Amino acid sequence: xxxxxxxxxxxxxxxxxxxxxxxxxxxxxxxxxxxxxxxxxxxxxxxxxxxxxxxxxxxxxxxxxxxxxxxxxxxxxxxxxxxxxxxxxxxxxxxxxxxxxxxxxxxxxxxxxxxxxxxxxxxxxxxxxxxxxxxxxxxxxxxxxxxxxxxxxxxxxxxxxxxxxxxxxxxxxxxxxxxxxx
Numbered sequence: 169x170x171x172x173x174x175x176x177x178x179x180x181x182x183x184x185x186x187x188x189x190x191x192x193x194x195x196x197x198x199x200x201x202x203x204x205x206x207x208x209x210x211x212x213x214x215x216x217x218x219x220x221x222x223x224x225x226x227x228x229x230x231x232x233x234x235x236x237x238x239x240x241x242x243x244x245x246x247x248x249x250x251x252x253x254x255x256x257x258x259x260x261x262x263x264x265x266x267x268x269x270x271x272x273x274x275x276x277x278x279x280x281x282x283x284x285x286x287x288x289x290x291x292x293x294x295x296x297x298x299x300x301x302x303x304x305x306x307x308x309x310x311x312x313x314x315x316x317x318x319x320x321x322x323x324x325x326x327x328x329x330x331x332x333x334x335x336x337x338x339x340x341x342x343x344x345x346x347x348x349x350x
Contacts, residue, residue, distance in 0.1 A: 271283050
């Protein structure tokens with residue numbers, strides 16, 4: 169039995185979960201999210217908990233058991249608390265500015281780069297060098313943060329670029345002087 173899959177998911181107050189066949193809909197204060205459960209997995213609501221079980225001990229069923237439970241847990245947490253990713257901008261002259269629902273990045277190119285926030289995701293600029301991506305869908309928040317980071321990833325020599333707040337960039341030594349007259 170999957171250690172992750174057999175844990176029930178607690179449903180907090182203010183969150184409504186509707187299970188109809190293989191379709192699960194979760195509604196909460198931050199929005200509505202849906203997920204289609206694979207046919208090998210069953211989801212049942214028992215009181216204030218969601219229980220995820222598998223129909224057989226097939227290899228594929230065992231693989232999907234914990235995954236499905238984690239995805240449903242992320243839906244419940246997303247509509248009740250939400251998810252966020254913090255990004256830092258490092259480099260001389262590198263900065264971000266809010267422009268309505270999008271942001272404008274100055275990260276060493278000859279032109280500013282505009283990033284639009286998709287529906288369900290908000291992008292906040294706390295300081296000119298700090299960005300926070302927030303939303304209810306964990307996958308979408310992570311994808312938007314990764315797309316922003318991909319515009320100018322941190323380089324290993326000076327550390328300039330856009331990085332996650334908790335990311336460690338391994339630095340490399342630059343060119344070493346060989347010696348005079350060599």
